[in-house]
Amino acid sequence: MNEFYWQERWEKGLTGWDIGYPSPPITEYVDQLLDKFKTILIPGVGNGYEACYLKEAGFKNVHVIDIAREPLEHIKTRCPDFEDSHLIHGDFFKLEGYYDLILEQTFFCALDPKQRNDYRDKIYELLVPGGKLAGVWFTFPLTEKGPPFGGDPNEYINMFSDKFDIKVAEPCYNSIKPRLGNEFFMILQRPAH
Template identity: 55%
Template structure:
């Protein structure tokens, strides 16, 4: 198993090996954000990368948005693109060490699939800890067989149900109908509400 640490991800950025980076917000997340009414929501984007979701949220008037990434380079990219973005909302570090909490919403976009699969239950528990009661975890999970050749690491609808159902109410978990072409039928859109 590869060591998926800070050095691993920094090297990916240095070498431009960013197959997960589609260069814009994904259609399912854009459509989800478009229906959010409360611009004061406290939102977290973990494993943010170049954070196209952040750019879109800011365009839509959301300001209480935090991003975290273990790698420094994508955070520098964000600083360069959004010079006035509050530095205290731009977090460099390990997601599992995050001390902030009381988020209304956490957006999942290629973070879960980048983690070593042995961390999946830890991910579930950390998400529950970071969210307010009835807070939402929403986004996309890959729907293809889990192999050791990742990242990205896949999974299945039944696995995700088993993993999350004890700590979250599963509001939606279905094949995304509006994925980008290379990911068509390989993504599940979900909304999980913290119990």
């Protein structure tokens, strides 16, 4: 899937992943963060409800990336003070930089399952030592049809444990009703050395 594929989905309103507000598992997690100066990245940001939530909560260094331009324009409309240089239009796998925290919310499930190890490796590369990846992964069965693509929690744990310390890996108790029983929350930390 390329930029044209995702741009077309936005233009046609085929955004079934969009719940219209920040995801409760993400907001509950970020509400516990005390350091408002963390450098945070949200890949495949979509409409950016979580990004705007972070900005409104006083986080000073929120960055987003999406392969389609339209979602970035939506974020700028809703959050006019969002720094233009933090609204990155591009390919996540070509992104350069270093982040303290990367939030996962419906990006992983949009990727072809063949890209999952590439995703893990890119996240590792983008995180500072000691940095964290936190968010939600879908647990409905992985089928050929997607996106979204599901998966198995044990598969996720095995894949990420190659490079990350697994701090939390558990079913979401605070999913929205349509996703209840199909979301898995993880906090993964890049080792400090």
